[in-house]
Structures are given as structure tokens and as C-alpha cells.
Amino acid sequence: MKTLVWCSSAIPVTPSERRSGRPIGRDVHAYQAMLRNYEDIARWADAFGFDGFGSAEHHFQTEGGENMPNSLLLYAKLAAQTRQIMFAPMPVILPAHNPVRVAEDLALFTHMFPGRLGVAFARGDQTRWMQTLTQDDAIVARHPGSDARNREIFDEYLSIVERAWAEDAFQHQGKHYQVPYPAGGIHNWPLADWTRTYGGPDEVDADGAVRQIGVVPKPLHRPTVFIPTTSPRTVTDAARNGRTLLLTARSREKVRSIAELYRDTARAHGRDLRLGEGTGVVAKVFLGDTFDEAFDLAVQTSGYWFHNVFQAFGFNEGLRTAVDDPHRTLRLDDARALTRRMYEAGLLLCGTADQVRDQMQEMYEVYGGGRLDWFVWEFWTQALPGEDAPDIQRRQLKTYAEKVMPTFR
Template identity: 35%
Template sequence: MISAGDPSRPIGRSVRFRPMTAPFQTGLFFLPSIGTRAEMERGMAGRDPALYQEMLGDLKELAIVGDDLGYDAIAFTEHHFHIEGFEISNNPVLLDAYVAAHTKRIRVGQLGIVLPASSPLRVAEDIAMLDHMSGGRAFAGFARGYQRRWVDTLAQQYHDVHAAPSKSRDEEVDRVNRAAFEEFFTIVKLAWTQDTFSYTGQFWQIPPPDIPWDLEATARMGRGAEGGFVREIGVVPKPLQQPHPPMMQPFSFSEPTIRWCARNGVQPILAPVNDELEAFLFSVYHEEANTAGRNLAPGEGIGVLRDVVVADTDEEAWELWRNSGAFVGAAWFSPFGFGGAIPWPGEDPKSITPEVMHERGLMWVGSPATVRRQVEQTLERLPLKYVMAWQYNGLMPRAAIAKSMRLFQEEVVEKL
């Protein structure tokens, strides 16, 4: 059987499934990207059908490797119009269904569907279908949206709803975006948990008034119609997992959002932030969740995002990361304000180099021994129970990613 780390042969199915034995669970997060750095820099990589086919092949094979190695989950973003090639995930539920068809036990989900730019009823339907198609392996990830090019375009039917970028925060834009997100979230949960329901909010009225409906079949075999009009609707199918699939939210680090997640049974995945803020948000989540009656242990129900690149040597791992995580971060995420919460209070943001982030354990890059030390240092200060490990398909060779996943599991996680 071919090793997942063998760069000269196609990736094959591993001989055996290895259950995770770490103090935390690890998921795999893919944007996913399309093409190598050189192919992106030539321009318009997102419109290249051949590169898209390569991307699908990478995702399928790496999902199989993750499934066999015992990773908990695989997740994709939602973004649109990415002609640049960085985030080619306009329908993460379809990507979930694709990899679920090739795997046996790994959970599949989104980080996340941007609710303010979506129809909450369609979202509820799609994730419920995914839950059935995957045999109860779906989880739902919901986000507020920060990229104005596509959120403002797709959300234009909801007047005054815009993306809420962290770099140039407008209080009114943020307020309306948050209101839309919370209303749409409420509708999704109602659709999953109620056989029929009605709802009147700021953005949605379900059902609209005065829809005529006098079918005898509904009177005999359904419900929701009264006096010849639709009074309630019901969404089908009902999810396979009850009362609904688990829920996550990426990649927040504001106290109001973390408290909202804790009250609503949502697992936030924190973006990399300074250790003081990270510890505070873990504490806030635990406090708010227990106040809401959830009775969680410290660290339970919350997770973190980390770049994870493991190779035989530190030098090899850093070279892989420079053409993947470093490239994406500088070209795409820094302009949107990501990384703004990494400096300590009063610290000059310009002093935050990759070496500083590495020293502080905000990116796990290196040989197995180096990454194991980083993980151990993180566990000493944080009751960590869940990690989303960022994987850079396309920007790293498929075999290098598979090897990194194997080394992280076998030489880091299993030896903690």
C-alpha cells in the first residue's frame, strides 16, 4: 500500500484507520485555493477549468488521507467571484457532498456559509440533505461575511445588508449585518427543529401574507394551511442528526460574538490572536455557556485555527509555508485586516513577523519535534480541545500536504 507521504506515487488508501488519541481533536480547513503560486501570479487562475479539476482531485485524495489518519472533520469556506484563485468555494455544501462520497467517517462542513447573503430556508434544506447524504456526518458553519465584492452583490435583495470587514468597521453596517445574521440563524434552526413554523422579522416574513392554498392533500396529509391560506411552512428533509447537525462559526475574536456563540450552542473557531486575548475569549465562552446551562468543561465547545505545516526538517517546512500560508496571508488576508488582534496591547503591529508568530505558537510550522514543542507550549497555557489545521492545497504539492498531515498525526499528536 502506498504511503500518504510518498511524493513519487499516487496517494492511496491507508491500510488502517487510526483513531485520534490527542488531548484535542483536529479538523482540516481548506479555502480551497486553485493552482500553484506561479499559476496564480500569471492571473485569472480561478477561471481555469484544468486547475479546477486538479483542485477537486487534491481535495478528494487529501480527504481520504485525513479520513484514514483519524482527523475529525474537513471544512471549506464560502466565497464567490474569486478570479484570483485564493478561495474557490462558491458552494461548500457541494464540496462537502463530493468528499463525503469518497470517505467513511470524517465529518464534513463549512467554515462557513455567509448567512446574510443567503436564503436561510435554502441553507436549512441544503445542510439537511448533506446530513442525510453523508450518513449523519454533516456540521454547519455560519459566518457573517467580510468581503464586500461578493457579499454586497449577492445580498442586494436584503436592503442595507453589506459585508462587515474588520479593517474598516462601520458601526451601522456592522449592526445591520449582525442583525441579519442572527435572524437568518434563527430561521435555519426553526426550519430544522419545527415540523411547521411561521416567522416575522426585520428581513423575512415566513410565509408572506395571503398566499392562497386550499389543497385537500395538505389538509389530509400535511399541515400549515388554514382558511384557504398558507399560515405556516415546513422544510424538508428533517436533518438526520437530532435536533440538528453541530454548528461552528469562523473565525471570530470579538467578545460579543463569542458570547453569542456560547449562548446558542455554536462552536467558535478563533482566528490567531495574541495569547492574552485568546485566554480571555476561552474564559468568556466557558462562563457564558455555563450561565446558559450548558455545563461545559474549560476549553470545551471552542477551538482555534492554526497553519499546520510539518516536514522532515524546519527548513523544508518553512519553505513550503513561504509559498503557501505566507503568500496567501500577505496577498489576500492582510489587506482585509486579519492579524489585527495578534499584537499584544500597545505592541507595534509592524513588529509581528512570521518568526514572532512562530515563537508565540500562532503557526505550527517545522519538523515534528519543533511542532510538538509548539503544541505542548500551547497546551500549557490553554485548555485546548479543538484545532482547525489550515491546509494549502495547490500552493503546496499534494504529496507534501499528505505527508504533513501524517507527520502531524503520527509524530506530533500521538506523541503528546
Template identity: 30%
Template sequence: MRFTILVQPYMRRRGEDVKNPGADPDRYQDFLQRLKEQMIFADNNGYGGFCMTEHHMQIEGIETTVNPIMLDLFVAQHTKNLMVGQMGMALTAHNPMKLAEDLALLDQMTEGRCFYGFVRGNTPRWLNTFSQHLEISTSQSDKSEVDQKNRRLFYEAFEIIKQLWHNDTINFQDGEFWQMPPKDIPWQFPPTKKWGDESAIDANGNLHEVGLVPKPLKRPDGRAHPEIWTPFSWSMETACFAAKEEIKLASFVAKDEFIDTTIDVYTEEAAKYGRTVQPKDFIGIGGHLTMASTQAKADDHYKGFEELFNGAYNCPPYHVPMGRVWKGTGQETLDTIAKFREEKGIDNFFLWHHVGYFEQEEELEMLETFSEQVIKKL
């Protein structure tokens, strides 16, 4: 089994009323030190992974995950065993060549101790700003033209990255949004003529193919890149795409019947591509961590988390339902996870965990309680 902590960084404390705490550099340094201490603890107490979402411009101090890849490297430098990854990078906000390069560097620098994660992006403030040259907006999940354009860009960027991982060089010219390389770039570099592929330069002396340096490390099973995850809520179109591309799903949805439907859809879709899969191969169950050593503390953590969630997530523009919660002192969560493992064969679990919102000793206690009452008992 693997238990992965999905860290949400906070530069605003519980109950605090302060303007623009995200602009305070000392607060960010405090967050980094808190994160380091907590992830060292997690590494030594049975946790298997660390990851973050991607958000920018959160000047209010809410979920300040400004660069998951660099934060992955930071955590990897201070731990010995934790896998590090993203949940995930917004493919619609990045040049796919640059993102593929950054991810490959992370894999090389951590000596293979990483996983990748991709999303479509749901926050217009930063996504629309970063992607303004592409004239796209966030995922709407309503099958509108805006939503479908976002999805087309996601698919195209993923295809480019996949080709870069699997080939020395590529020529990708049929995209709606990107060409790799762009047309009509004169290229008379002698090393390319001497050591590159003959197809790297066309008959007119223009660049015809480009390649990724470095590549991710090859896996023992021959795969050209680390495992890939995507957080998943309701769209079965996303589930089918994930099954086709061998992407794993992390779901925080609290309805067991929805998990059953997702397993059926993914399994049937994978079979179309000649793959036989089990739930442990492709799905992880997530919950928000509010546990504590006593019921009174656990109840207080849940109350604080509920206030935070309704003020920062179940509100415009997201309107996200809370989903599953790992709460109490241990037994309830232990029973739930054991049931998923025994009845559905699922052995990947995620813990949505805030760093910087509660007091440091409270956040460490949440991690310790889950470790002692769930991980070590399983």
C-alpha cells in the same frame, strides 16, 4: 482529540503569474483530484474532520471555496470516517430556508457525518452581490450601523433555521429581513388540508406556516441537528451569542491570554442559561499548517505561506493578522497542542491547509508530518 483540516483551495500555484486562473475548468478539476487524494490520506492517518470557508467569484484563483456543502459531500463520498463541515456558511448571503434544507440534506446523505458552521461574511464582492435584495454589507467589527445591520441579519437567519430544525412548521412574521412564509400566498392544496396541521392555512385560505424537508438526523443525545461552529477572532459579543446558542468557537488567534478571556466569557455566559461547560465542549484552536519532515523544507513552506498570506489576507479589505502557525518538524507543535490539552482541557484543533498552492507531494508531506509527529504521538 479531533484534528480537523480547514482546506483553502487554490487554482494558482506558488510563484505563478497568470491571469484569472479561476476561469480555467481544467485547473478546478486538478484541484478536485488533489483534494480527493489528500483527504483520503487524512482519513487513513488519524485526522477527524474536513471543512471549508465560503467564498465566491475568486477568479484570481485564491481561496476558491465556491460551495462548501457540495464539496463536503464530495469528500464524504471518498472517505469513510472524516467528519465534513463548513467554517462557515455566511448566513447573511442565503435564504435561511434554502440553507437549512441544503444542510439537512448533507446530514442525511452523509448519515450524520457532518457538522455545521456559520459566519457573518467579510468579503463585499460576493456577499454584497448575493445579498443585494437585503441591502446589507459585510461585517465590519466596528459597531457601525452597517456592521450592526449585518449582525441583526445573522441573528435573524439563525433564529429561522433553528426554528425550522425544531418544529414541523413555523410562522415567522416579525423579522426585519425575512418572513416565513411571506404574506398573502393563496394555498388550497388538498394534501395540506388533509394531512397538514390545521394552522398551515389561515381563515382567508392563505398559507400560514411552512416546514423544512428533510430535517437533519437526530443525534444520540436527542439534539435536533449536528454540532455548530463559528470561526472567532476578537468580538466578545460573538462569544456571548455562541454561548447562548451552544455554538462552538474556532480561534486562530495566537495570544494565549485572549483564549483564556474567551473561555471565561463563554463559560460565564453559558451559566446564565443553566449550562455548565468545559473548554473541550466549546473551543477549538487553529493554526496554519507549514510543517515538513526536515527543518529546511519546513522553513521553505513557511516562507511560501507567508508570501501568500501577506498578499491575499493581510491586505485590503481584510487586514487579517497571520495568527498561530503549526510549523517546524513536529516537536514545537506537539508541545503547544499538548499544553493546550493538559492546561486548558482543549481537545479540538484545526489545521488551515492549502490545496493547490504548493506541489501535491509537498502538501501531502505537511499532512503526513503532522500525523506522524503530532496526532499519533497524542
């Protein structure tokens, strides 16, 4: 099993500093401090032998939450400073981008740093930045009236990215995008003879019209494509197309059933996979000399952020139990209660190295009979404020690398 550190880009300040420094996300000194710390974590992860490093794409979080609008740009710097670790935007929100530009940018990175790129693609569900970047108020996932359209765009854009990587030239006439534009052809191309002689065989027709587009460069290697799961359709699409599925570790029974659906679908399409192959699980990890020490660290970081930010977006629904009111949105009273619920559901692994290793063993085996390919550590320790934070972060990574990770190699 490979381990990828999925690092938060939250600005690490106390609540009072967040209030007095508002909007802290626009404070250049605070952002510089966050960025230096973030870069340190990537270098430590590389030195300790982790397999991958990633971060989420988010925009406009003036409050100081996730603040990484273009991770690939930063990874170009970090890849030059590290030895072996793979970098992976986690994820690129495809409906908010031009798919051909995405294909070009990622392909270029594979030439700059061979073998060191993966990428996750997702649909996007935050109205503030999705609507602003796309100039479209009906494009956000998980909202009535726009979810179906968002999925349409995502599926079409992802197919364009993968075709751009695989084919020397192609033509696409979709509902939301055309290659070339217009798909019927770009007429009176001044370099028709040149392109006809030196370009792809079918790029230009006999009348001098551009009929196909070839994206340059072709990737030196096809990046590992990760797809976070949100629905059975996402699972089956990933299995059919050879994409690595990422599951959030909440209900153990749900994780097992999703992994089985992925395996069975892949087998039905000619890929004879074992349970867990082509699959990764996302969870939080907190280590300490005692369980209570690790749990308190989790409350200060993941618990704080999920209680104050992410539960407003419905992220708690995967933590619902039989005692919760089915007619009300699930909200926990405080960060400690939410952290406890995440731990009980298996979304958060917590304790000494021995305790975390035991908790991970169940997950690694896909809760019976399997073996995972990937573990994605949702590294919220980065959001810890204080002068001691870098030492705590480094110790967390080092302890995991030395005392947990070798068991699952």
C-alpha cells in the same frame, strides 16, 4: 481533541504562472488540477483518521485565490468516496443566502450521509462578492454603516435555520425575513384541506390560509454548528445557544480570556462546561525534518497568501505588538516577516513533529487549565505549486496523524 483539516482552495501556481495565465481562476485546466488535488487531500485525511474536513466559501476570485463557491455540492461526491470523515462548510456566509434553502440543503446532506456533517456559519466581509450576491451595498461586516445591519441579518437568519431544523412548522416575522411570506398568511391555498389533514397541525387555518411552514426534510441529526468568533457578543451568543466556538490562535492571553467568557456564559445558562469544552482553536501547522525546513514551507504557502491577499483585509491586526504604530494599519514588509510574526503569536505551529507537539500542548490546554474539544488545521500547504506538492501535502498529513494527533486523543 478532534482535528479538522480546513483546506485552502487556492490554485497552486507560481507568481509568474499567475501573471501569464491571468485570469487563472477562469482557467478550466488549472481549476481541474486544483480540484483533483483538493479531493486527494480529503481522501488522505479520511484514510489517516482525521475527524473533519472543511473549506471556506468564496466567490469571484479570478486571481486564483480561494475558489470554492459551493463546498456542500463537492462534499456529496467526497462523502461517497470516503469512510468516516465529517465534512463541514467552513463557513456558510448566511447573509448572502436564503436561510430556508440553507436549512434544507444541510438537512438533506444528513440523510444522504448520516453523522457526517458539521457546518460553520459566518457573517461575510468581502465587498466584491457579498454586495454582488446580495444586491445590497450595506450588508458587509466590519464596515462602518453596515456592520450592525450585517449582524442583524446574520442573527435572524441563523435563528431561522435552527428553528427550521427543530420545529415541525413555524412562523417568523422578522425585520429581514418572513416565514411564510407574507407572515400574515398565504391565502386561498388550493390544498388547504389536504394540508390540514396531513400536514402540521397549525400550518393552515380554518379559512384555508397558510400560517406556518414546515421545512422538509428534518435533519437526521443536528449538525455540529461552529461559529468563528469576531466579538464578545459572538462568544456569548454561541455559549447561550450551544454552538461550538472557533477561536483564531493569536494572542495566547486573548484565547484564554475568550474561552473563559464562553465557559462562564454557558454555565450561567445551565451548561456546566469545563474550560475548552465546546471550543476549537484555528491555527496553521507546518512540519519538517528541521524547524527551518518547516518554516520555509510556511513562507511559501501561508506567508505568501497572507502577505499578498489577507493582510489587505486587516487580518494582521491580531498580530499587532507594542512596537507597531497604533495609528497605521499593520502591514509586514514581506512574506517571511509575516510568517515569523504568525509563528511568534502562536497562529502558526512549526517545526519537527516533536516541536509541533510541544507547541500544541499549550494550545490544547487553553494556555493553562483547560482542554480543547477541537483543533482546526488551516491547511495552506494545498497552495504549494510544483510536481512535488502532492507528496509534501500527504507527508504533512501523515506525519501529523501518526506523531502529533494521538497525543491529544
